[in-house]
Amino acid sequence: MFFKRNKDKAKNSDTDPSSKASVERSLQTKVLLVLQKFFADKSEMSAQQTSLVSIERLNDSAIALKLGFVCELQNQALIEALKSNISELAQTNISIQYNVPIFSAKQPHLANVKNVIAVSSGKGGVGKSASAVNLALALSAQGARVGILDADIYGPSVPIMLGTENASPESQDNKHMQAIMAHGLASISIGYLVNNEHASIWRGPMASKALTQLAKETRWPLLDYLIVDMPPGTGDIQLTMAQQLPLTGAIVVTTPQDIALSDAQKGIAMFNKLDVPVLGLIENMSYFECPNCQHKTPIFSEHGAHRLAQKYHLPLLAQVPLNMIVRECADSGKSLISEHPNHAITQVYLNAAVKLSWQMLLSLEVSSQAKYAANAIDITKLD
Structure with a gap:
């Protein structure tokens, strides 16, 4: 389920350390550090290539993460490097499961x-x-x-x-x-x-x-x-x-x-x-x-x-x-x-x-129906 967020409230919540916005920024920082740790020695790694963008750009992003944000990876070599390091990434225990994407399937999705x-x-x-x-x-x-x-x-x-x-x-x-x-x-x-x-x-x-x-x-x-x-x-x-x-x-x-x-x-x-x-x-x-x-x-x-x-x-x-x-x-x-x-x-x-x-x-590819729903609103949250 998607919903609009009141932009004024969202802006004020930036000063609240317990707010969702604060949590998202913290998670973004954690994963950026993970990426830097594993790819610090790779010249193709740059801030631009691993820019962390807000959830409203869901439809434009390469990979929709479960951590309440989207990590935009524009470099295909970096994406392949991430795939080969799944085991190492698992050891970080950065696995907060919210905003789980709806991935594509051949048959219509079951209700809920x-x-x-x-x-x-x-x-x-x-x-x-x-x-x-x-x-x-x-x-x-x-x-x-x-x-x-x-x-x-x-x-x-x-x-x-x-x-x-x-x-x-x-x-x-x-x-x-x-x-x-x-x-x-x-x-x-x-x-x-x-x-x-x-x-x-x-x-x-x-x-x-x-x-x-x-x-x-x-x-x-x-x-x-x-x-x-x-x-x-x-x-x-x-x-x-x-x-x-x-x-x-x-x-x-x-x-x-x-x-x-x-x-x-x-x-x-x-x-x-x-x-x-x-x-x-x-x-x-x-x-x-x-x-x-x-x-x-x-x-x-x-x-x-x-x-x-x-x-x-x-x-x-x-x-x-x-x-x-x-x-x-x-x-x-x-x-x-x-x-x-x-x-x-x-x-x-x-x-x-x-x-x-x-x-x-x-x-996996995100479901086309989910992408369409995300395009219809400004700021989105799954569930």
Whole structure:
């Protein structure tokens, strides 16, 4: 939602250190310092090339950042350099999630949902659902409004991971469902509608129709991101979801061993054929770290996701080690991010959320409808 700001009030707010204008200036300064840090040795870096402009120039800017301003990068070489330093930028933790852009998608956007991100895997058992839930929690912890759609119709696990397995969505008009809220996330799953002890013995077309209804007939609150926990594989259901949902992009989850990597390649190929941008990879079970001596053992091989990322020119968003805390939080329905904010695994997912944000900003086009709306007013704010 866009709105006009009273220019007199905006002018007076410059003297208020707690005002939004003051916050924006502070964020602009922080990111300018980040850019200077990473590109101080590059002659093409100049104040003009990295000029920070106000939000009213959204339609003219090269990259719309989530930090309440626009960073105008006129030098293509500098943009490419930024893309190659996503991992380093993630370490700065400059990831305040407000004014999230609405990025382009092939299908019409869902009501109240800015961006839909599919979390996929070529095979089951690689930790896809845990990645989807923890990534959603990490984005939420950084200030974004996030929902999660459990599209794994034959093995819905999101209700268990959120501690909402006994919840049942309400309907005020007998046509649309209300999302179930847990840990700050809006969620919907076939697990809320089907008894957990019963099997969903559905053919592909029936399952695909049910998932489309879950996505489009849920009354989502205003969301910056809707994370979709896709079923594993590259079959009929995955194809239907990718073609009928307004996917902004996809994340592929794998483990380091060759068998999993082979299936992950098929998932990347599927999204490439469907012209859905793959935003990055997440590698689970990267290694086991001994809690006593901290020695790292690559039980399922190593460097597998690195090789895959290099082959397809994709960022490696996270390498998640084997750790009991992930399983314990998932089984108990607790939030890893909020229950263990200082844990190393929590930081892995928080960094992954930052890398994802930067990757979207640097590689995706802003929705043409959003640009048109921005052009219609003088000073704009998302939401």
